[in-house]
Amino acid sequence: xxxxxxxxxxxxxxxxxxxxxxxxxxxTQALQLPNETIKNLGYVRIADAPSLExxxxxxxxxxxxxxPGVGGGDVWGCAIVNKPTEGGSTFVLPSYMLGWxxxxxxxxxxxxxxxxxxxxxxxxxxxxxxxxxxAAMTFDGxxxxxxxxxxxxxxxxxxxxxxxxxxxxxxxxxxxxxGGKLRRFDGVIDEVRIWxxxxxxxxxxxxxxxxxxxxxxxxxxxxxxFEGGSLEDFSDGGHPGTMVGSGSFIDGVTQCQDPIVSxxxxxxxxxxxxxxxxxxxxxxxxQSPADFDFDGEVGASDxxxxxxxxxx
Ligand SMILES: [Ca+2]
Ligand SMILES: [Ca+2]
Ligand SMILES: [Ca+2]
Numbered sequence: 001x002x003x004x005x006x007x008x009x010x011x012x013x014x015x016x017x018x019x020x021x022x023x024x025x026x027x028t029q030a031l032q033l034p035n036e037t038i039k040n041l042g043y044v045r046i047a048d049a050p051s052l053e054x055x056x057x058x059x060x061x062x063x064x065x066x067x068p069g070v071g072g073g074d075v076w077g078c079a080i081v082n083k084p085t086e087g088g089s090t091f092v093l094p095s096y097m098l099g100w101x102x103x104x105x106x107x108x109x110x111x112x113x114x115x116x117x118x119x120x121x122x123x124x125x126x127x128x129x130x131x132x133x134x135a136a137m138t139f140d141g142x143x144x145x146x147x148x149x150x151x152x153x154x155x156x157x158x159x160x161x162x163x164x165x166x167x168x169x170x171x172x173x174x175x176x177x178x179g180g181k182l183r184r185f186d187g188v189i190d191e192v193r194i195w196x197x198x199x200x201x202x203x204x205x206x207x208x209x210x211x212x213x214x215x216x217x218x219x220x221x222x223x224x225x226f227e228g229g230s231l232e233d234f235s236d237g238g239h240p241g242t243m244v245g246s247g248s249f250i251d252g253v254t255q256c257q258d259p260i261v262s263x264x265x266x267x268x269x270x271x272x273x274x275x276x277x278x279x280x281x282x283x284x285x286x287q288s289p290a291d292f293d294f295d296g297e298v299g300a301s302d303x304x305x306x307x308x309x310x311x312x
Contacts, residue, residue: 027211029249030062030190031226033173035069035078041184042247043174044224044231046239051221052083053165054196059098060136060147060208064188064253065129068102071182072175076120077101077108078185079175080135081192086168086176093118094175095165098137099183100127109137109146109154113161121146121154132188132253134208139163140198150205170194172224172241190253192224193235214261214270214311263309265290271309279306 033042072078077099084094097110107123125148136147146154175183197219223235229249231241263271265278282288282298290298292305
């Protein structure tokens with residue numbers, strides 16, 4: 001059905017009054033933390049929040065180790081995504097940590113219960129310096145699982161009890177524990193996702209290479225893509241990161257082929273109000289991504305496509 005044009009024109013006037021900033025989810029950049037020596041200690045700090053303390057969770061990221069890092073030479077290794085106990089003087093491991101050990105070359109997963117007991121999972125895949133992989137850990141309240149490139153590699157039981165959480169911030173690339181256990185990761189991190197649910201093996205495998213479909217973001221508490229040098233949280237969780245020390249942004253390490261979603265103008269894979277505003281702002285344009293039917297002009301037929309694909 002083609003919407004009536006007079007009403008459309010009034011919407012054009014309404015939406016062109018709005019300042020709309022297009023958002024792109026093209027994967028071109030990643031976070032690089034050159035933690036080569038004790039003198040360069042870059043990491044990202046994300047303020048503590050209840051939504052970052054889920055009883056069950058999935059944590060995932062793309063990584064490319066570039067060196068041994070600083071203070072992570074044991075089997076637990078350097079931190080990728082970590083809710084640590086910072087600064088302490090006794091040996092306490094994080095509430096959760098997804099990491100990589102420069103000693104064993106394995107992806108590592110750590111949990112800690114309220115009884116103070118740690119439990120760990122390790123990948124069977126060995127990840128060498130310079131190699132890009134997707135790493136994920138899940139915890140369902142009983143079992144911790146470790147995935148590499150979407151494949152389940154380790155399933156370990158917890159000792160029982162809930163995950164112990166405190167007021168610590170979430171850190172990317174660091175642990176900051178005293179006694180030299182800084183666990184600073186030297187390498188590249190991209191597509192960090194923190195979920196408050198357990199993603200199935202099929203879900204992890206289906207989504208690790210590409211931007212998340214609009215309809216697959218429920219329970220996504222934090223999402224860092226690092227595009228444009230941004231530490232913005234692309235989920236609805238509202239947890240922006242802050243760079244501490246030295247870090248930079250380089251070409252991405254994921255292997256995404258951005259899918260084309262008809263009706264999606266701004267490239268976030270969702271079809272909603274921003275896309276409508278952009279389409280109406282481009283009304284009559286002969287060169288616009290809102291020309292979904294490729295007839296050379298943005299018009300009523302494109303609007304009908306957008307409204308038909310609307311998913312918020
Ligand atoms: Ca990226
Ligand atoms: Ca969109
Ligand atoms: Ca058109």
